[in-house]
Amino acid sequence: MRELLYRFRVPLLFVALVALTSATLAADRRSLRTLRPGRDDLSTVPAALLDIAVPLQGLLTAPVDLARGLVRRYVALTGLRSENDALRTRLSELEDENLQYREALLESAHLDRIAEVRSELELPMLPAQVASRDLSPWYRTVLVDRGREHDVRSGMPAVTEDGIVGLVTATSPHAARVMLLLDRQSAVDVMVQRSRVRGIVRGLGSDELELEYTVRGEDVQVGDMVITSGLGGVYPKGLRIGEVVSVSAAGSQLLQRARIRPAVDFGRLEQLFVVLWRSPTLELLSGDTDVPGPTSAPPRP
Amino acid sequence: MIATLVLLVVGLLVLVLQGALTTFLPAALCPDFVLLIVIGLALHVGGARALLVAALLGYAGDLLSGAPLGEHALLRVLAFGAARAANRSLELRTPIAQATLAGVLTLLQGVVLVGLAWLLEGRIPVDARTLAWLGAQTVLNAAFAPGVGMVVDAIASRAGEEEAPRRPVALGNGRRAP
Numbered sequence: 001m002r003e004l005l006y007r008f009r010v011p012l013l014f015v016a017l018v019a020l021t022s023a024t025l026a027a028d029r030r031s032l033r034t035l036r037p038g039r040d041d042l043s044t045v046p047a048a049l050l051d052i053a054v055p056l057q058g059l060l061t062a063p064v065d066l067a068r069g070l071v072r073r074y075v076a077l078t079g080l081r082s083e084n085d086a087l088r089t090r091l092s093e094l095e096d097e098n099l100q101y102r103e104a105l106l107e108s109a110h111l112d113r114i115a116e117v118r119s120e121l122e123l124p125m126l127p128a129q130v131a132s133r134d135l136s137p138w139y140r141t142v143l144v145d146r147g148r149e150h151d152v153r154s155g156m157p158a159v160t161e162d163g164i165v166g167l168v169t170a171t172s173p174h175a176a177r178v179m180l181l182l183d184r185q186s187a188v189d190v191m192v193q194r195s196r197v198r199g200i201v202r203g204l205g206s207d208e209l210e211l212e213y214t215v216r217g218e219d220v221q222v223g224d225m226v227i228t229s230g231l232g233g234v235y236p237k238g239l240r241i242g243e244v245v246s247v248s249a250a251g252s253q254l255l256q257r258a259r260i261r262p263a264v265d266f267g268r269l270e271q272l273f274v275v276l277w278r279s280p281t282l283e284l285l286s287g288d289t290d291v292p293g294p295t296s297a298p299p300r301p
Numbered sequence: 302m303i304a305t306l307v308l309l310v311v312g313l314l315v316l317v318l319q320g321a322l323t324t325f326l327p328a329a330l331c332p333d334f335v336l337l338i339v340i341g342l343a344l345h346v347g348g349a350r351a352l353l354v355a356a357l358l359g360y361a362g363d364l365l366s367g368a369p370l371g372e373h374a375l376l377r378v379l380a381f382g383a384a385r386a387a388n389r390s391l392e393l394r395t396p397i398a399q400a401t402l403a404g405v406l407t408l409l410q411g412v413v414l415v416g417l418a419w420l421l422e423g424r425i426p427v428d429a430r431t432l433a434w435l436g437a438q439t440v441l442n443a444a445f446a447p448g449v450g451m452v453v454d455a456i457a458s459r460a461g462e463e464e465a466p467r468r469p470v471a472l473g474n475g476r477r478a479p
Binding site for chain 1: 316382428
């Protein structure tokens with residue numbers, strides 16, 4: 001018997017692993033319905049893997065960012081080769097200076113917008129760097145370099161100055177996973193800013209979103225801005241989702257659908273802010289009282 | 302044993318590197334190196350330990366991505382099994398054969414993912430973007446498969462972990478030597 005088991009150990013292990021992974025998969029159907037605030041903190045081994053991976057990814061991208069900077073600088077200067085040396089040096093200095101000024105101006109505008117969003121929300125926000133993205137097109141998540149040690153908890157929204165990015169779905173001490181709005185599992189209770197029509201915005205897995213559950217004929221027009229309604233129990237009210245790009249109601253359907261272009265450019269997402277806030281519903285579910293909530297939010301820094 | 306551990310560590314590092322690549326390259330242009338390592342493990346190492354490494358790499362992939370826990374692990378185990386099965390009946394040591402196998406397994410992986418999404422979510426998540434991604438991944442994985450296979454083979458050979466060679470077949474005429 002033992003010999004038989006040894007002889008067929010690989011096929012047996014294969015069957016066992018297929019059964020085990022299938023069972024794990026069935027048990028872990030990732031969805032907003034299964035978001036378990038406070039219990040989505042990863043256990044020791046997975047958390048350690050995440051904690052090692054995220055700084056390592058930061059280290060790996062650093063030389064590439066540096067090289068890209070150098071290439072950009074080189075490309076910017078190649079047009080000046082025909083100039084004489086003195087002029088070229090002077091021009092290069094001026095260009096550098098100019099670039100710095102422009103960068104400072106952009107930075108200033110960027111900071112102004114962040115300050116604006118912060119004052120609108122009046123909630124504490126934590127900046128976080130995107131360390132990696134999903135390789136597969138079926139899932140749209142990112143890993144960020146802030147975790148439980150920085151008071152990040154599952155269920156917290158992530159935003160940029162342009163609007164909502166997504167939701168924290170898992171945390172380790174020094175990293176967190178953020179499910180983007182674009183993910184097929186993402187659903188947000190929203191309203192059209194102009195007409196106050198309510199609906200649900202779902203991710204399509206592509207670069208656009210879909211507004212669902214608005215009754216046909218309700219006032220939704222191309223160009224309307226869609227914002228969070230605050231009623232879904234996850235996101236605070238008034239955060240930008242995106243702009244309506246098309247509205248359609250096929251045949252005799254009762255409901256109409258609208259395509260939304262996200263306010264956030266997910267292709268260029270490098271930094272985001274985790275809003276250190278969880279809705280009262282999630283707070284109640286988690287029973288985690290040390291997380292800053294709407295009633296315990298410290299004054300804005 | 303040492304080679305298995307080395308391959309596990311290399312696989313985990315590659316997984317991290319792959320994630321970092323996606324921050325400055327479109328995901329469709331990043332080859333699935335972990336799948337290629339799993340294929341390499343199946344073709345050049347084989348055995349229960351290599352299968353466990355494939356499953357662990359899949360599990361780690363689940364943790365670093367937004368996929369449900371077990372999805373990548375299942376895909377890696379299935380890829381390992383398929384590559385082993387193919388290797389039993391076909392000669393897959395040539396670069397072209399390995400590239401073809403990697404391409405086919407990438408496509409099959411896509412089919413399994415769509416099937417899983419249909420089973421678990423009740424919808425078929427296929428659109429033009431997904432198909433374009435799958436096409437690009439198939440070509441890239443096929444292109445990189447022989448190289449990754451060579452690396453896996455080199456690591457396994459250096460640490461003496463390659464599976465026991467097949468029993469030599471005597472090519473005699475059946476008569477005993479006098």
